[in-house]
Amino acid sequence: MNVLRSLFKWRKSLLLVPMALAALASAPVFAQQVVIIQQAPPPMRMEVMPGPRSGYAWDQGHWRWEGRGYVWLPGHWQPVRYGAHWRPGHWQARGPNWFWVEGHWVR
Incomplete structure (x- = not known):
C-alpha cells in the first residue's frame, strides 16, 4: 500500500515538471522584438x-x-485570413527615434 502511495505522489510531481517546462518554453512566442533606430x-x-x-x-x-x-x-x-485585411508593417517616427510596427491582420 505504501508503494502505491509513493508512486501516486511521484506521478503528480512528474506531471508538473513537463507542464512547467512547456509553459516556460511557449512564453517567448508572444514576445515581439522592439526595434528602435535613430536613423530614418x-x-x-x-x-x-x-x-x-x-x-x-x-x-x-x-x-x-x-x-x-x-x-x-x-x-x-x-x-x-478570411474576415480580416492585411495592414502592412511600417516605420513610425517618435521624436528622434524610429520604431518598426510589424505587419498584421486586422478584423
Whole structure:
C-alpha cells in the first residue's frame, strides 16, 4: 500500500515538471522584438505589384534594420485570413527615434 502511495505522489510531481517546462518554453512566442533606430529609413522603393492571386494578399516591400544599416526586403504574398485585411508593417517616427510596427491582420 505504501508503494502505491509513493508512486501516486511521484506521478503528480512528474506531471508538473513537463507542464512547467512547456509553459516556460511557449512564453517567448508572444514576445515581439522592439526595434528602435535613430536613423530614418531611406525612401520606399517603387515595386510593381504582381497581378491578383486568389487566397493571398500582397505585402509590400520595406526597409529592415540589420544592425549597421537598412536592407531592402522585397514584397511577398501573405496567405489570406478570411474576415480580416492585411495592414502592412511600417516605420513610425517618435521624436528622434524610429520604431518598426510589424505587419498584421486586422478584423
